[in-house]
Amino acid sequence: MGVAIAAVVALLLRAGAGSASAGNRNTDLAEEVSDMRALLESERQDWESERTRLERDLSYANPRAEQVESELAPCVDAAESAAKELAEAVEAGAAEALAAAQAPPVAQAPVPLAGSPSPNVYYACRAAARAAGAAPVYTEQPGCGTHLDRDRDGIGCE
Numbered sequence: 001m002g003v004a005i006a007a008v009v010a011l012l013l014r015a016g017a018g019s020a021s022a023g024n025r026n027t028d029l030a031e032e033v034s035d036m037r038a039l040l041e042s043e044r045q046d047w048e049s050e051r052t053r054l055e056r057d058l059s060y061a062n063p064r065a066e067q068v069e070s071e072l073a074p075c076v077d078a079a080e081s082a083a084k085e086l087a088e089a090v091e092a093g094a095a096e097a098l099a100a101a102q103a104p105p106v107a108q109a110p111v112p113l114a115g116s117p118s119p120n121v122y123y124a125c126r127a128a129a130r131a132a133g134a135a136p137v138y139t140e141q142p143g144c145g146t147h148l149d150r151d152r153d154g155i156g157c158e
Contacts, residue, residue: 123148126157 121143123129129137129148135157137144148156 123157129157 121132121134123132123134123137123143123145126135126148129135129143134141134143137148137156139149139154139156144156146152151158
């Protein structure tokens with residue numbers, strides 16, 4: 001299209017220049033106008049051809065784009081769902097952590113050491129204490145009594 005405009009400008013400039021007779025000038029101008037029309041028609045056909053090609057390409061591209069979009073839709077839905085679940089899990093975890101941080105500490109009962117008798121233990125005799133693996137038993141330990149400490153030295157089941 002730019003070539004056609006340049007040719008029209010050149011034609012107009014030539015029309016005003018020169019000292020040829022008016023008849024020759026008219027004939028020359030008529031030929032140039034005819035050439036310009038042919039050039040413009042050629043340009044129009046080129047543009048029309050390009051437009052047709054682009055429309056054809058678009059007609060092929062649109063169904064493919066729709067197909068790709070329909071294939072990707074489940075993936076997009078799954079990703080959005082996973083992101084929502086993750087956000088909810090993070091939010092729940094943060095709320096739990098905040099609640100745990102703000103809650104007063106819970107006192108826990110001491111766990112008896114392995115081999116140490118529980119506070120509610122009772123040994124009927126020295127043999128029972130030995131069988132339980134508690135011998136010797138000291139007076140400050142649960143389950144010790146005077147019946148286990150013959151010599152009253154604070155150590156039973158000696």
